[in-house]
Amino acid sequence: MRKSNGSAQMLSLAILSSLLCLTLHTCHGGKVLVYPVEGSHWVNMNILIEGLHSKGHDITVLRSDKSWYIKENSSSYNTITVPVSASLDEEFIAKIVTETINIQRGHSSLFVFVTLLVEMFKKLKEAHVTLKEMIVNILENPELVKSLQDCHYDILLTDPCWGGGTVLAHYLHLPLVYNVRWLPVGEGHFAVAPSPVSYIPLTGSGFSDKMTFIERVKNMLYFGAVVIQDRLTLRPVYQGVCEKYLSPHSDFYMLMQSADLWLMRGDFVFEFPRPTMPNVVYMGGFQCKPAKPLPQDLEDFVQSSGEHGVILMSLGTFVSQLPSDITEEIAAAFAELPQKVIWKYTGERPSTLGNNTLLVDWMPQNDILGHPKIKLFVAHGGTNGVQEALYHGVPVVGIPLFFDQYDNLLRLKVRGGATILSVATLEKGTLLQGLQEVLHEPSYRENMQRLSRLHRDQPMKPLDRALFWIEFVMRHKGAAHLRTESYKMPWYAYHSVDVVLFLVAVLSLIVLIILAVIRYLLRLCNKIKNKVD
Structure with a gap:
């Protein structure tokens, strides 16, 4: 019975795809197939989709039936929903957060580093094995594949953090555009541009571009660990798919490198200077925009802060997974401040919460960061939030949890716009000290305002630049003239x-x-x- 239901689902989505194609042929714009990634990655991908839609293009988004971020119905795009048996969800990510915090709080620094490295390797492989099912289910459905081919899409837009979009683009012979910062392993530049580890720190190393000899040794060792992880654990997950559905001689890493355009979610106000390539376009902060008026209840709360101003705190979607003793310490520290605090929080109400703190399960983060009364941002270090803080010139107190968050915050700290606190030693006293330092030391705000001016001083808005280059690839059926052929060379x-x-x-x-x-x-x-x- 289950097999019959699965076949019916596959047939229905194939029919849906064909109907979408008939509808799209009546439109004047191009046709874009999107293979997205969930979570915060979808938040910024959706901004690109809305931008393309506003310019008259037709967008079709491939999503799984277990999707927890990507809506099935939207005015900006059509969807094809692919049935899968499992997917990454909030519970999976929450477990990573909890394990990471427990490891950091319980052991010495060397043990922490090694243990976190091993655990991240395990979780990443588990995630990729789970997500591989979606691309396999697409390619195993002849009706769906034929309908995708019959649509004659102009490009495939994907986030290469997961490898399915890369495989599908080569299967359909479509120009490939990346909305990228991360690959299945490591940061995008390491696959597309020369990356000397003598002055380019590996994500997760915690180093800046000014490394001591010992730090360069550690950076090289970490690079070796990442290469081993890639070759032994992650690349084989997609290599088998490539060999089965593309060619026995295909190489996933080579296919991944051959993208026509890399829209990089960063710029050199935020990133450390490094070599780059002609087909890399920087769109750091493309999701940022001038602040809009706040809802009246929030505006009243902000105005009630008087001359002391407001602090915004958000540790992302999974803040409720922080241990209760940490949230109690955070609430107690906020209660000592004269500022008002808006805290995005979905867990149990802390008993130490002060009258100056407003708990919300959602807030217009960009609009609050752009409000004249904002004083600082307490953040976990996600790329979107860090770039919004930079755009609005708001200093940051960072509490990184996992993945790239420490490295994102480090880029602000090196430039004098942030301080970083460890969740392993976070308590009322250390948090209060960090908050007061950033509040009362003018250099933090001055440095962030300077970075904001540098970021905004561009001849073209980052989103407009990204849209131009996507349309460039659509007009010219690719951008091979910008792409180095080095990806076809063996390593030696x-x-x-x-x-x-x-x-x-x-x-x-x-x-x-x-x-x-x-x-x-x-x-x-x-x-x-x-x-x-």
Whole structure:
């Protein structure tokens, strides 16, 4: 019975896809197929989708029937819902948060680093194995594949954090555009551009671009660990899919590198300077925009703060998974401040909560950060929130939890716009000290205001730049002229190992020949001398 229901679902979504194509042919804009990622990644992908929709393009989004962020019905896009048996959900992410906090709070620093590394490897592999099912289910459905082919999409837009979109683009022979910061392993630049680890820190290392000798050693070791993780655990997950559905000789990593356009969610006001490539377009802060008026109840609360102003706190969607003793300490620290506090929080109400703190399960974060009375932002360090703080020039007290959050906050700290507190040692006193430091030391706000001015001083808004280049790829059926062919080279050729070995061999041969000639001449001289004697 289950198999019959699954077949019926597959047939119905194939029919739906075909109907969508018939509808799309009447439109004048291009046709974009989107293979997105859930969570905060979808938040910024949806902004690109809305921008493309406003310019007259038709967008079709592939989503799973277990999706918890991507709505099935939208005025900006059509959807094709793919049935899967499992997917990443809030519970999966919440477990990662809880385990990460427990590890950090219970062990020495070296043990913490190694343990976190191993746990992240395990969780990432588990996630990719789960998510692989969606691309397999698509390619195993001939009716759906045919309907996708018949739609004649102009491009496939995907977040390569998961590998399914890359595989599908090559299967359908579509130009491939990335909305990217992360690949299945590591940061996007490491796959597309030269990345010397002598001054480019690995995500998770906690280093800046100014590393000591010991830090460079650690950075190199961490790079090696990431390569091993990629080769042994994650790449095989998608390599098997490529070999089965594309070609026995296909290489997933090469396919991933061959994207026409990399829309990078960063810029060099935020990122450390590094080499880049012609097909990398920087759109850092593309989701940011001028603040709109707050809802009246929030505006009244903000205005009630008087001259002291307001603090905004958000640790992301999963703040309710923080241990209760930590949330009690946070609430107690806020209660000591004269500022009003807006705290995005969905857990049990802390008993130490002061009258100055308003708990909300949702708030217009961008609009609050752009309000004249905002004083600082207590954040977990997600890319979206950090870039909104930078855009509005709001200093940050960071409490990173996992993944890239520490590294995001570190980029602000190095530039003097943030301080970072460890969740492992977080208590009322340390939090209060960090809050008061950022509130009363003018340099934090001054530095963030300077970064905001630098970020805004551009000839073109980041979102407009991203939309232009997406349409550029659509108009020209790709952007191969911007893409280096280095991705087709084996590693030993890319790093010129074969050339070095060849030159060493030639040089060695020349030296041997010279030595042989010298030896021969010495022997000849000795023979002549002996004859003379």
